[in-house]
Amino acid sequence: MKSSMLKEVKVEEAVGLRLAHDLTKIVPGEFKGRAFKQGHIILEEDIPELLKIGKEHIYVINLEKGYIHENDAAIRLANVVAGENVQLNEPHEGKVTMTSSIFGLAKIEESLVHQVNSLTDVALATIPTHKIVKPGDKLAGTRALPLIIKEEYVEQAEALLKENKIVEVKAFQHFRVGLVTTGSEVFKGRIKDRFKPIVEGKLKVFGSELIEQRLAPDDIEWIKKEIQYFLNKKVDMVLVSGGMSVDPDDRTPFAIREIATNVITQGTPMLPGSMLMVAYHHDIPILGLPGGVLHDPYTAFDAVLPRILVGDSITKDEIIRLGYGGYYGC
Numbered sequence: 001m002k003s004s005m006l007k008e009v010k011v012e013e014a015v016g017l018r019l020a021h022d023l024t025k026i027v028p029g030e031f032k033g034r035a036f037k038q039g040h041i042i043l044e045e046d047i048p049e050l051l052k053i054g055k056e057h058i059y060v061i062n063l064e065k066g067y068i069h070e071n072d073a074a075i076r077l078a079n080v081v082a083g084e085n086v087q088l089n090e091p092h093e094g095k096v097t098m099t100s101s102i103f104g105l106a107k108i109e110e111s112l113v114h115q116v117n118s119l120t121d122v123a124l125a126t127i128p129t130h131k132i133v134k135p136g137d138k139l140a141g142t143r144a145l146p147l148i149i150k151e152e153y154v155e156q157a158e159a160l161l162k163e164n165k166i167v168e169v170k171a172f173q174h175f176r177v178g179l180v181t182t183g184s185e186v187f188k189g190r191i192k193d194r195f196k197p198i199v200e201g202k203l204k205v206f207g208s209e210l211i212e213q214r215l216a217p218d219d220i221e222w223i224k225k226e227i228q229y230f231l232n233k234k235v236d237m238v239l240v241s242g243g244m245s246v247d248p249d250d251r252t253p254f255a256i257r258e259i260a261t262n263v264i265t266q267g268t269p270m271l272p273g274s275m276l277m278v279a280y281h282h283d284i285p286i287l288g289l290p291g292g293v294l295h296d297p298y299t300a301f302d303a304v305l306p307r308i309l310v311g312d313s314i315t316k317d318e319i320i321r322l323g324y325g326g327y328y329g330c
Helices: 044-052 070-081 110-117 151-160 195-205 220-232 252-259 300-309 316-321
Strands: 006-010 023-027 031-036 057-061 067-069 086-088 095-100 104-108 122-126 138-144 148-150 167-171 176-182 209-216 237-241 262-266 277-281 284-289
Touching: 031 044, 067 070, 067 151, 070 086, 070 095, 070 122, 070 138, 070 148, 070 151, 086 167, 104 138, 104 300, 110 122, 110 151, 122 151, 138 167, 148 151, 176 195, 176 220, 195 209, 195 237, 195 300, 209 220, 220 237, 220 252, 237 252, 252 262, 252 277, 252 284, 262 316, 284 300
Parallel strands: 176 209, 176 237, 237 284
Antiparallel strands: 006 057, 023 031, 067 148, 086 095, 095 138, 104 167, 122 138, 262 277, 277 284
């Protein structure tokens, strides 16, 4: 930043001048925020407050060609960062905040975040990708690091993101889901199934519905028949509960393998929920639910479900990465 573009003026002599940037007030434990907005014209009565927040001088900007103000830079950065279902707030203390306009799943392109932050004098901070967000939830913030920034640095970010948006929110789709509950003890009425109400509740949160539950004994062909029943009904996803442990008489994984056209994984590194199975019959997800769904509030199923409900296809590599940060106690 060229010092010639900034003129320093004592606050006592600044009445009638326009502030070059937002001024922040901090009262530890009570307040941190904007005390004076960029563009504010200094009044006589402002002088005591300016002195109180430690400002004995204010600055007047005279921008030269090729340079832009931090607020303008932050706005331009945010405009190329923000994608679908993202709202921009007005510049505040040199920053622009992005928030979600819907209930959905945040999608953040991590590699592009790092590329932007490798550029000179610009900054971008985001929430982690695949976080569930509500309307108004904060997603990201942009800013220029100096008060006055060379326009070419912003142009570099704009060129980098010309064809790519870093931050977006994907809406949850309405899925019609079938549930096959396996286990001879449930099928023969010896015990009451507890999966159905839990699965119904988890789907309802995202606006999807469980259309029907079918019961099957520990028999591979029977389980396959019930999965096929839902495939014939053109459901959007089939969930299979029960029989997913390592016990030799648990037949569910074998049935899923025989009916699936693509098995992504049988087991995950995430705990709890390591026995989750993810497969597809063409483009229809088939999930074998781990027993932890019955007693743990958050399992590998909860990590994968929102992804599927926004239309993502789950890959083996993504399952592998669930291990990092994926220990929730069990």
